[in-house]
Amino acid sequence: MDALVDRLDRIRGTVAPRNHNARTIAALTNNPGCGRRGLMDAAGVNKGAVAGQLGFPAAFGQSRFAIARGNAFEAQVKADGAAELLQLLRERLGLAIPEVAYDDLSNVGGNASREVRYARTRSLLARAAAERDDAGTLFDHPMLRLDIAGYFAYLEPDLIAFRVGGRFHVVEIKSFAVIDGQADPGKAAAAAKQSAVYVLAMRELLGELGYPPETVSHDVVLVCPENFANRPTATLVDVRKQLTVLQRQLSRITRLDKILDALPAGLSFDLAYDSDNNPTRPPDELTKAVSAIDARFSPDCLGSCEMAFFCRSEAAGSTSALGRSIRDDLGGVESVSTVLGLARGTLTPGAGQEEIAALLRMAHRLRTECLS
Ligand code: SF4
Structure with missing residues (x-):
């Protein structure tokens, strides 16, 4: 694994890797046959910056307004030791104990490296799983990881995992509204798919410690604002179907070692940033590097990948486009x-x-x- 990580680091260049999140993994499984996306994501390449340097910038991802609203709602739900959230969890999960422990895993003694956070998450989840009594513990911002095509993708979820009745439940906080008991079907489906990624990652972690998959419930708790106020409401969502699809799609992702074997030595997506943080890599050289990896463009890419405009232009005239x-x-x-x-x-x-x-x-x- 170390040789693989070294090679991916060289491909990415001098900048820090970008972490996956459930949204990017769910998007990755939309096009499991695309080696280009698989490699760039595995190496933690900033695809948006590469696309910009190639001359195909994509206005992609959540708007600043949506991110700010999401962060504000999450902060509200977690305020005062997650008091508001606890009340919802008592209602939905039947939590009987009056108090719960709260572990913030966003850093470990000031160290925010993903390996250290993963190790801490693993040890705390292992301890909670081994306890006979319901520890009722909330884990805020745990670091999980998932084996994708032969490498570990770290997941930095904005979630709380909660243990009650001997099982962990994934809690996903989203800022889209539930109006009269109904959420936007597209957003609710995306949230269920993303939650399934977390359930799978937690099951892998606990599976390594000898616990069966059922230790992590397939019912996730989706917390959203209710109606037009910011009052949170919680809904239990069964993600068994999403888990099955996700596992099948992950197994179809082209293995990284196969992609790497076919690449020229020294291939890199380094943007060669200058002291003012401006990329200086010549676009034609970067185009050659990116084009060395097979892609599988389809119109779905436009809604899920930062490289979409480049790949669409490259695929122009082909029936796959x-x-x-x-x-x-x-x-x-x-x-x-x-x-x-x-x-x-x-x-x-x-x-x-x-x-x-x-x-x-x-x-x-x-x-x-x-x-x-
Ligand atoms: S846009 Fe390009 S790199 Fe991204 S998934 Fe589609 S084909 Fe692959």
């Missing part, structure tokens, strides 16, 4: 110009293309008839 379902429908034909040539009859179908060529010609004929 039109989306997975269209690419599958056109099975075997890789370029849009070939599709058009087959449809118009100006190209002779190659071996294995006869069937799709006949379908394309028929579609073209129908279209022409409709338009005339």
Whole structure:
């Protein structure tokens, strides 16, 4: 693992790695066959900065307003030793004991390194799991990790893990509102998927210590503001389905060692920052480095990856840029110009293309008839 980490450090360059979070892992599983994203994420590369230097900046991620609102709501819920949250947890999880311990794991004695925080998280969760009585402990900002394609991705969740009835529950705090008992379905689905990432990471951690998966409940507690006020409300969300999908997608991510074996030695995405923190890496050199790794662009990338505009431009003219379902429908034909040539009859179908060529010609004929 150390040799792998060294190589990834060299690929990233001189800047500190960016940590994963549940959102980035959930996005990674949206396109498990993309080696480019897999490698850049594994190396902790700032994809947004690379895309900017390549000339394809992406306005991507949460707005500043959404981040500020999320932070304010989280601070409110956790204020005074998480008093408000505790009351909600008593209601939802049937917590009987009057007091709970509270461990803040955002740093360990002033040391915020992810390895030290992970070690501390592991030891505290191990101690809580071994206790017979319900310790009722809240763990604020634990550091977890997940094995992804052969390397450890550290997760820095804004969550509290809570133990009651001999089980841990993941608590996810989100700032989108629940109005009349209903949340935005897209946001609720994304929150459930992200919570599943945390459940899986906690199950891996406790599994290493010999505890069965059920030690971490598949019911996560989703805390959101209720109606149009900022009063929090908690809902139990069953993430079994998301866990199954996540595990299947993670197993499909191209293994890193395979990607690295195919790369030229010395490949780096270092942006060569000057003393004023401006990137100085020539864009054409960076383009060559990025293009050395296979990508699998699909329109979904536009909503989930900072490299999307670069990859879309690179994939222009290929059927994959039109989306997975269209690419599958056109099975075997890789370029849009070939599709058009087959449809118009100006190209002779190659071996294995006869069937799709006949379908394309028929579609073209129908279209022409409709338009005339
Ligand atoms: S935008 Fe590019 S790097 Fe990102 S997932 Fe899509 S193809 Fe991969």
